[in-house]
Structure formats: C-alpha cells, structure tokens
Amino acid sequence: RYGYFGRSAPEVVRLMFCNVSGCLTEGHVFVSTSGEEMMSLNTRDTTGLRLLSRDDVEVVLLTSSENPVSKALLDKLTKWTGSTVVQVGAEPMDTLDPLVKQKKLEWRVVAYMGNEEADVKCLATAGLSAVPKDAPVQAINAAKYTCQRVGGLGAVREFSEHILLQKQKAKSQMSQDRIDRHHF
Amino acid sequence: RYGYFGRSAPEVVRLMFCNVSGCLTEGHVFVSTSGEEMMSLNTRDTTGLRLLSRDDVEVVLLTSSENPVSKALLDKLTKWTGSTVVQVGAEPMDTLDPLVKQKKLEWRVVAYMGNEEADVKCLATAGLSAVPKDAPVQAINAAKYTCQRVGGLGAVREFSEHILLQKQKAKSQMSQDRIDRHHF
Amino acid sequence: RYGYFGRSAPEVVRLMFCNVSGCLTEGHVFVSTSGEEMMSLNTRDTTGLRLLSRDDVEVVLLTSSENPVSKALLDKLTKWTGSTVVQVGAEPMDTLDPLVKQKKLEWRVVAYMGNEEADVKCLATAGLSAVPKDAPVQAINAAKYTCQRVGGLGAVREFSEHILLQKQKAKSQMSQDRIDRHHF
Amino acid sequence: RYGYFGRSAPEVVRLMFCNVSGCLTEGHVFVSTSGEEMMSLNTRDTTGLRLLSRDDVEVVLLTSSENPVSKALLDKLTKWTGSTVVQVGAEPMDTLDPLVKQKKLEWRVVAYMGNEEADVKCLATAGLSAVPKDAPVQAINAAKYTCQRVGGLGAVREFSEHILLQKQKAKSQMSQDRIDRHHF
Numbered sequence: 001r002y003g004y005f006g007r008s009a010p011e012v013v014r015l016m017f018c019n020v021s022g023c024l025t026e027g028h029v030f031v032s033t034s035g036e037e038m039m040s041l042n043t044r045d046t047t048g049l050r051l052l053s054r055d056d057v058e059v060v061l062l063t064s065s066e067n068p069v070s071k072a073l074l075d076k077l078t079k080w081t082g083s084t085v086v087q088v089g090a091e092p093m094d095t096l097d098p099l100v101k102q103k104k105l106e107w108r109v110v111a112y113m114g115n116e117e118a119d120v121k122c123l124a125t126a127g128l129s130a131v132p133k134d135a136p137v138q139a140i141n142a143a144k145y146t147c148q149r150v151g152g153l154g155a156v157r158e159f160s161e162h163i164l165l166q167k168q169k170a171k172s173q174m175s176q177d178r179i180d181r182h183h184f
Numbered sequence: 185r186y187g188y189f190g191r192s193a194p195e196v197v198r199l200m201f202c203n204v205s206g207c208l209t210e211g212h213v214f215v216s217t218s219g220e221e222m223m224s225l226n227t228r229d230t231t232g233l234r235l236l237s238r239d240d241v242e243v244v245l246l247t248s249s250e251n252p253v254s255k256a257l258l259d260k261l262t263k264w265t266g267s268t269v270v271q272v273g274a275e276p277m278d279t280l281d282p283l284v285k286q287k288k289l290e291w292r293v294v295a296y297m298g299n300e301e302a303d304v305k306c307l308a309t310a311g312l313s314a315v316p317k318d319a320p321v322q323a324i325n326a327a328k329y330t331c332q333r334v335g336g337l338g339a340v341r342e343f344s345e346h347i348l349l350q351k352q353k354a355k356s357q358m359s360q361d362r363i364d365r366h367h368f
Numbered sequence: 369r370y371g372y373f374g375r376s377a378p379e380v381v382r383l384m385f386c387n388v389s390g391c392l393t394e395g396h397v398f399v400s401t402s403g404e405e406m407m408s409l410n411t412r413d414t415t416g417l418r419l420l421s422r423d424d425v426e427v428v429l430l431t432s433s434e435n436p437v438s439k440a441l442l443d444k445l446t447k448w449t450g451s452t453v454v455q456v457g458a459e460p461m462d463t464l465d466p467l468v469k470q471k472k473l474e475w476r477v478v479a480y481m482g483n484e485e486a487d488v489k490c491l492a493t494a495g496l497s498a499v500p501k502d503a504p505v506q507a508i509n510a511a512k513y514t515c516q517r518v519g520g521l522g523a524v525r526e527f528s529e530h531i532l533l534q535k536q537k538a539k540s541q542m543s544q545d546r547i548d549r550h551h552f
Numbered sequence: 553r554y555g556y557f558g559r560s561a562p563e564v565v566r567l568m569f570c571n572v573s574g575c576l577t578e579g580h581v582f583v584s585t586s587g588e589e590m591m592s593l594n595t596r597d598t599t600g601l602r603l604l605s606r607d608d609v610e611v612v613l614l615t616s617s618e619n620p621v622s623k624a625l626l627d628k629l630t631k632w633t634g635s636t637v638v639q640v641g642a643e644p645m646d647t648l649d650p651l652v653k654q655k656k657l658e659w660r661v662v663a664y665m666g667n668e669e670a671d672v673k674c675l676a677t678a679g680l681s682a683v684p685k686d687a688p689v690q691a692i693n694a695a696k697y698t699c700q701r702v703g704g705l706g707a708v709r710e711f712s713e714h715i716l717l718q719k720q721k722a723k724s725q726m727s728q729d730r731i732d733r734h735h736f
Contacts, residue, residue: 027227032220035256036584043579043619044686047668050618066234067227072587116231134338136345154686161688211411216404219440250418251411300415318522320529395595400588403624434602435595484599502706504713 011127012170013163014109016052016059017096018156020077020085021067022115023132026152039073042152048160049081055164057111059083060099062092064118093121111163115139115151128166130159195311196354197347198293200236200243201280202340204261204269205251206299207316210336223257226336232344233265239348241295243267244283246276248302277305295347299323299335312350314343379495380538381531382477384420384427385464386524388445388453389435390483391500394520407441410520416528417449423532425479427451428467430460432486461489479531483507483519496534498527563679564722565715566661568604568611569648570708572629572637573619574667575684578704591625594704600712601633607716609663611635612651614644616670645673663715667691667703680718682711 024045030038049059061083074085088095112126115135123129123142130145132155140146147155208229214222233243245267258269272279296310299319307313307326314329316339324330331339392413398406417427429451442453456463480494483503491497491510498513500523508514515523582590601611613635626637640647664678667687675681675694682697684707692698699707
C-alpha cells in the first residue's frame with residue numbers, strides 16, 4: 001500500500017448498512033391476545049447510529065420480507081437516528097451493490113452489520129463488517145468483527161464505536177502523512 | 185445395522201413435533217392492567233422451523249390446556265412457519281401416536297422437542313429429541329439432546345440446525361452406499 | 369426428635385406463603401405511553417404452585433401496598449394456580465400469624481418465599497423458607513434456602529420442587545416408622 | 553482533613569441526581585404495531601430511591617431530549633418514589649450547578665448516577681457518583697463507583713444502598729467525634 005509513487009489514503013467508512021431484525025432488535029416479537037405485535041429497541045444502539053451520522057457516516061437500515069418489522073418501529077428508528085430504510089430480498093447484495101455504485105462509493109468504505117446466513121456475501125465484501133455475538137456460525141465466519149454483545153443489547157453501539165475509532169485512527173494517519181510530506 | 189445381507193438406510197427426520205410453551209416461548213406471560221396477555225417469540229426460532237419445512241420436514245406445533253397460548257400467537261406462528269397446530273392432553277403420546285401412524289410414519293423418523301415432565305414418554309420414543317437448557321431434570325434425562333440455549337431464545341433454532349445436519353449426513357451416507365453398490 | 373417415648377412425625381409442609389412481587393415477577397414493570405402497566409409471570413413458576421396444590425399444600429399469595437401488582441395479574445394467578453391472595457403490611461407476620469393460627473397450623477409446617485427485608489421475620493420463623501438468588505443480603509441470611517434462579521424466572525418452581533421432595537422424604541420416613549413399629 | 557484546629561464533619565449525601573434512561577430503565581423501548589411505546593422499570597430500583605427519601609436524601613430524576621422517556625413513565629416514577637424530575641440538555645452540569653447552588657448545597661454532598669458520556673463532568677464533580685455495569689468506558693472512568701448490576705436491573709438499588717451505608721458510617725464517625733471531644 002505504501003508504494004514508491006506515493007501513499008494511498010487510509011480508508012474511512014462513509015456508509016453503514018445495518019440489519020434491523022436481529023441487530024437492532026433482539027429478534028423477540030411480543031404478541032398480545034388481541035393480535036398486536038411489539039418489538040424492542042435499545043437506546044444505546046440508536047445513540048450509536050446517531051453518533052455515526054454526526055461523524056458523517058450515512059446510515060441505511062435494512063429490512064427483509066422474511067423477518068419483517070412493523071412500520072411503527074421503522075418510523076421511530078428513522079426519527080431517532082436520522083437513517084433511511086431499504087428493503088432487501090433473499091440476497092441483500094442484489095439491492096445494495098447498485099445503491100453503493102449510485103452513491104459513487106466503493107465497498108471498502110462501506111460498513112455492514114448483519115446476523116443471518118443471507119448476509120454472508122455482504123459481510124465478506126464490505127470494508128468493515130460485524131455480527132452480534134449470537135449470530136449463526138456462517139455469519140460469524142464471514143464478518144471481520146464479532147461483537148461482544150448480542151443483538152438488540154448494545155451490539156450496534158459496539159460496532160458504531162469501533163467504526164468511529166477506526167475513522168479517528170485513519171484521520172490521525174492522514175495528518176501524519178501530510179506532516180511527512182512537508183518535511184521530505 | 186450394517187449386517188451381511190445389506191445395509192439399512194440411515195434414518196432421516198420426516199416429522200417434527202415442537203411444544204409451543206417453554207420451547208418457542210420463554211414461558212413468560214406479560215399481563216397488563218387491562219387484563220391483556222402477551223407472550224414473546226424469537227425470529228431465530230421461527231426461521232429454524234422455516235428451514236425445516238423447506239427441507240421437507242413437516243412441523244407440527246403442540247399446545248396443551250395446562251399452559252395455554254393465545255390464538256393470536258398461534259396464528260402468527262402458523263403464518264410465519266407454515267406449521268400446523270395440534271392440542272395435546274396430559275400425555276401427548278395419546279394424541280401423537282395415532283397421528284404418526286395415520287401419516288404412515290414410524291417414531292424413529294420423528295423429532296420431538298419438549299420441556300416438561302409430561303413430554304418424557306415422547307422424548308424417549310422419538311428418533312431424535314431435544315429439550316431447552318432450562319428444562320426440568322426429568323425431561324433432560326429423557327431427551328437425546330440438550331440444547332445450549334434456553335426456551336424462546338434460540339433452543340428451537342439450535343435443534344432445527346441439528347436435525348438438518350443429521351439429514352445431510354444421512355444423505356451423504358446414502359449416496360456413499362449407492363456408489364459402493366455400483367463398485368462391488 | 370426421636371426420644372425414648374416415641375418418635376415425632378417428620379414435618380410435612382401444609383401451607384405455602386409466596387410473595388408475588390419479586391418472587392413470581394421479576395420486579396419489572398412495563399409502562400406504556402398511554403399509562404398502562406404490564407408485569408410478567410413465568411409458566412414454570414405457576415406450574416410449580418399448581419404441583420403444590422395437587423399435593424395438598426395450600427398456596428397463599430402475598431401482596432403489599434408498597435409494591436402493588438395489578439388486579440388483572442392477581443386474577444390470572446389465582447385462576448392458573450388455584451391460590452388465594454392476602455394483602456400484607458410493612459410487617460407480613462402481623463397478618464400471617466393470626467392466619468396460621470386460624471388454620472390450626474404451626475409455623476414449622478409453613479413454607480415462606482419472600483425477597484425483601486420486610487420478609488426477614490417470616491423467613492426466619494417458617495419451617496421451610498426461600499429467597500430468589502437476586503434477593504438483598506438481609507433476606508438471604510434469614511432464609512433456609514437460596515434459590516439458584518432469580519425471581520420471575522423459575523425461583524418459585526425451584527422452591528416448589530424442593531418442598532415436594534421434602535414431603536416425599538418425610539412420607540417415606542413415616543412409612544419406614546410404621547414398618548419399624550410392626551417389627552419391634 | 554483532620555487538621556490542628558479541629559476536625560471537619562464527614563460528608564453526608566443530601567441530594568441525589570439520577571438519570572432515568574439507562575439507569576432506571578434498561579434502555580429498552582418496546583414499540584407496538586400501533587406505534588405505542590413501552591419502557592420498563594424495576595421495583596427493586598424504585599424501592600431503593602424510596603429508601604433514600606426516607607433517610608432525608610432528596611432525589612431528583614434527570615431526563616434529556618436525546619433519550620426521552622414518556623410522561624406516563626415519569627408520572628409513575630414520581631408517584632412511586634416521591635422524586636421530582638428535571639430536564640437537562642447536552643451538558644447536565646449547566647442545569648444542575650445552579651440548582652445545587654439554589655439549594656445552598658455543595659457538590660461534595662451530592663450523589664450522581666449517570667450512564668452516558670454526557671454525564672462525565674457531573675460524575676467527576678459529585679462527591680459520590682456511580683454508573684451501571686454496562687455504561688460506556690468514558691462514563692465508567694469518570695465515576696467513583698461502578699455498580700455490579702446493569703441499568704434497569706438493580707443498579708440504582710445497589711448505589712442507593714451504597715449511599716445509605718456511607719451515611720451510616722459518617723454518622724457513627726460524627727458520634728465518635730462528639731465522644732472524643734468530651735474526653736479530651
């Protein structure tokens with residue numbers, strides 16, 4: 001990477017994809033006798049996504065028809081975190097690759113958080129990727145980072161802080177490079 | 185099993201019975217001041233049952249009048265997993281043995297998941313059987329497999345993946361047998 | 369206990385007092401934006417109380433004005449377990465001692481389950497007593513038995529099975545005594 | 553502190569500030585399909601705050617617009633614990649320092665419980681301060697005491713008992729001082 005004709009800039013995450021079901025929720029669905037459903041979010045996780053947005057990382061939440069979440073929950077999420085929502089199919093890559101291209105970005109500046117076997121391709125392709133501690137083995141093997149916390153209980157917050165730390169490191173690396181250039 | 189006059193085909197699970205209360209739910213019942221009840225499911229577990237259905241394992245959910253679950257919850261479950269529901273009494277075997285015979289199956293191709301002392305006979309009879317980690321000792325002793333996860337938090341998913349793995353092994357064993365027959 | 373002029377019968381629990389808040393519930397209260405409250409029960413625990421009732425142990429549930437539970441929850445509990453409910457004050461002994469006397473019982477045949485400092489006197493007086501694992505130190509010190517499970521997640525079931533086991537031991541002891549009497 | 557011209561009185565906590573979101577709640581927000589939200593409290597924690605009030609420690613609950621809690625929840629809290637509620641901004645110190653001065657108190661007799669980076673300044677300033685076990689590192693480093701329990705599951709109770717114990721020690725110290733003065 002640090003070849004003769006110059007140094008490439010270290011990567012900085014610009015876009016984060018995050019599964020709602022199983023990452024932002026525990027996967028628990030409460031069903032009442034009257035048929036109403038309820039799912040839970042954790043404010044630590046939504047705070048994490050807000051920290052990313054403030055640090056210029058665009059956050060896109062992913063839902064699928066297999067494990068649907070209610071419109072009410074998505075409304076709260078977008079309101080609390082300032083994120084947008086994208087519905088993906090059995091292979092999220094089919095929907096997300098055009099989206100990444102459309103934003104004129106490359107996958108190495110994309111962070112991906114998933115928790116199912118369907119996420120394997122995206123987890124392997126993204127520059128930074130993570131799964132909650134309680135994800136299936138296939139997803140864990142494909143991800144670059146396994147959170148110490150389970151889905152819906154701080155995993156998203158943990159990954160968000162990991163991304164912010166990486167960004168800080170990359171920035172201090174870039175300043176260092178600039179200093180170096182002035183001296184030599 | 186691999187006697188002189190030929191090999192019997194390894195067993196492949198064709199039917200799965202699964203207790204709703206305590207296996208698919210945590211056993212938690214939320215009661216509101218207005219008298220409404222709520223129970224929780226986990227999408228990891230319902231995904232597990234869906235994986236079984238796709239792999240040609242018929243899933244039948246069991247409920248009992250002792251630990252009833254709401255009709256709304258059963259409606260969601262059957263919709264999400266494509267399973268049917270059967271109500272059993274104090275001894276589930278009395279209801280399920282006729283059902284197994286009617287489907288022209290034998291108990292050695294049946295998988296059973298339970299979590300109470302009432303399930304002991306079925307757990308001991310089924311070809312494959314499991315209990316969640318938090319089941320009473322009597323049920324644990326009768327089951328062939330004790331999950332590492334508790335009821336309502338991934339135990340059904342764990343057992344489903346165990347069954348699918350057994351099926352894969354049995355199939356590769358059968359292909360191996362066929363190859364062997366061609367060669368000798 | 370086994371003096372010269374005969375043997376006293378080993379004690380058999382006849383009555384069980386059980387705190388609702390903190391023993392049968394986790395102590396969690398869910399509050400909705402519309403002001404409705406929700407508390408959770410576990411079917412393992414209510415099954416435990418039902419096992420006691422079937423084995424001729426009368427179960428009396430205790431509530432206090434300090435940590436009130438909703439009428440709807442108590443209605444479900446009495447319906448599921450066949451128990452009665454008694455409201456106690458700051459010192460439960462003041463209400464329960466007259467009740468024990470009125471039933472012509474002695475405290476050594478009473479089992480008590482509590483989880484607060486207010487329960488200390490009753491825990492120390494009852495023949496058998498227990499606290500959930502997560503009770504305050506004072507309550508743990510006063511109880512004869514500390515459950516391995518926390519309140520609302522199987523502690524009551526654990527104590528119920530402990531009582532039933534003690535009863536069985538006492539009965540087999542009594543049969544043994546009767547045999548002995550025939551022989552000597 | 554124990555200089556030549558006399559001993560200063562040991563500090564006794566007179567005022568407790570406690571974050572609602574993340575300290576009294578788990579940070580979990582349940583969202584129903586109809587858009588209703590639900591958050592949970594633990595009666596052990598509210599009992600802890602009540603014990604403080606009885607021992608003449610004024611309890612003030614803190615909420616922020618970033619992690620809002622419903623009015624219904626705050627109504628229950630103030631009713632159950634006898635506390636008042638104050639809304640703080642991004643830096644709680646800006647709101648709380650005038651309040652402490654207005655009550656003619658000093659920060660060394662104030663206890664503070666928080667769980668976010670925003671609480672760092674208050675955690676470092678207050679005479680006694682604590683965070684739940686699951687707080688972010690920055691908050692843990694700023695606090696004098698890290699609870700063994702997580703937010704919404706007994707952390708507030710634990711800190712309350714810690715404060716009450718410190719008060720008892722301080723009082724016995726003061727009596728000792730008075731005795732000493734009589735003797736010398």
